[in-house]
Amino acid sequence: MPRVDALVQTPVFDSFRVRQVAGLFDVQLSERSTQRFEVDLPDVESDWTIGAIVGPSGSGKSTIAKQAFGNDGCLASKSIFDSVDWPHDKAVIDGFEETLPGKQVTAMLNSVGFSSPPAWIRPWHVLSNGEKFRCDLAYALLKDQSLIAFDEFTSVVDRQVARFGSAAVAKTLRAGRARCKKFVAITCHYDILDWLEPDWYLDMADQTLHWGSLRRPAIQLQVRSCRQDQWRLFKRHHYLSSNLNKAARCYLATWDGKPIAFCSTLHLYGQKDIRMIHRLVVLPDFQGLGVGTAMLDCIAKLEAQTMRVSIVTSHPALIRSLSRNERWRCTKVVKCGQAHNGILARTGKKIGSIGRMTASFRYRKAMH
Structure with a gap:
């Protein structure tokens, strides 16, 4: 097992305040701080x-990562540092490498829990911190490198978002959907370890060094009927x-106790015994783990x-x-969509799904 030895030296600049601090706190002065x-x-x-390097601020996490993996292997969220050069005048999906197919980019955004097409066409700088974090993750996972060490992992998002984001990353990597082969999270937050489920983690x-036997906690959803006014929390997503x-x-x-998903059903026009799923939305911060x-x-x-x-x-x-x-069970696939007809057309809704591929599914009642 390799041993990493990192030495950090910085010059000490002499001044009145430096000498004052040294005298007050018994700090030994020398030409260099080591x-x-x-x-x-x-x-x-x-x-x-998957690996992780955790520890309090100033414990040497980033120093060890750069020593072990090199500057080329280390990437930080632009929410903290300017590591990813997201353009201000382009949609976020155009900020990825031009050689990547669009479907691969959107699939990765979905994998890391950023499944909001309306947000994909906005510039990176107008997104929320949680959405920016997911974009940075997708960018990192789509880099064609053997290893990515992601510094300041989950540092700019609240802890619920951090846990879901960590689990989404783990799911993506374990499924082999990332271009990078290995991923190391560098963070001062210990609460994400159970959700990231690393093969190993180094506590600075x-x-x-600990070899992982951590398991993600179960996600217990409480589902209940609700009034239509709850839709206001979800409609823009x-x-x-x-x-x-x-x-x-x-x-x-x-x-x-926090609302994270919404679903509604409707009686199907002209069909007495069929209810259709009308709306299904999971809030962006909780996407990527199959909640929907x-x-x-x-x-x-x-x-x-x-x-x-x-x-x-x-x-x-x-x-x-x-x-x-x-x-x-998939009952129908329409590759180019279709206009409404029959009763729906008479209601004035004639556009339908023209230009979009759609798929119809029927729930298998016999499974239960």
Whole structure:
């Protein structure tokens, strides 16, 4: 196991205040201030995927990372440092490497829990800190490098967002969807370790290397029916429309008492025994861990006690998720979309899904 020895030396500039501090606090003055860090780290060629370097500020985390992985391997969130050069005059999806296909970029944004197409077309600097953090993560995971060490990991987001973001990163890396092969999180926050589930972590507080046996806590959702006014928390995050039908039956999912997801259903025009999923939204800070699919399954199971349940969606991430979900059966795929007809056309809604691929799914009631 390699041992990393990092020596940090800085000159001491003589002044009246420097001598005053030295006299008051018994600091020994010399020409240089010296700090030495000696730690064991896993070999970068060994069999691991996720690592972490944690410890209080000033404990040498960044110094050790640069010594072990080099400047080229280290990246910091631009929320703290200007490591990623996000353009101010372009959409965030245009800030990634030009050689990357658009579908690969949007798939990675979905993977790290940033599943909001309306936000993808905005410049990086107008996004929230949580959204910026997810963009920085997607950028890092799409770099064609053997290893990425991400400094100031989760430093600019609240702790709930940090935990969900860490779990989304772990899920993406374990599934092999990232271009980088190994990822090291560098942070002063110990609370993300259980959620990141690293193969190893180095605690700079005592300079001890730990091999991981950490497991992510279960996410317990509470789902209940709710009034339509709860939609106001979610409407701006829906990828197509902020409108909610007045006849919609609404449900709210909470985690630790905080609303994080919304779902509504509607009776299908002309079909007495079918209810359609009308709106499904997970707040951006809690995307990437399957919360939306879990809520969808819960609502479909409830509604399926008396009705058949269907959903039509054009969201790529939801289509992929439902295609892998044995509780749902794909009944129709329309690659270019279609205009409304019949009863819907007579209501004045004639645009439909023209220009968008859509997929229809039916809930398998027999599974339960």
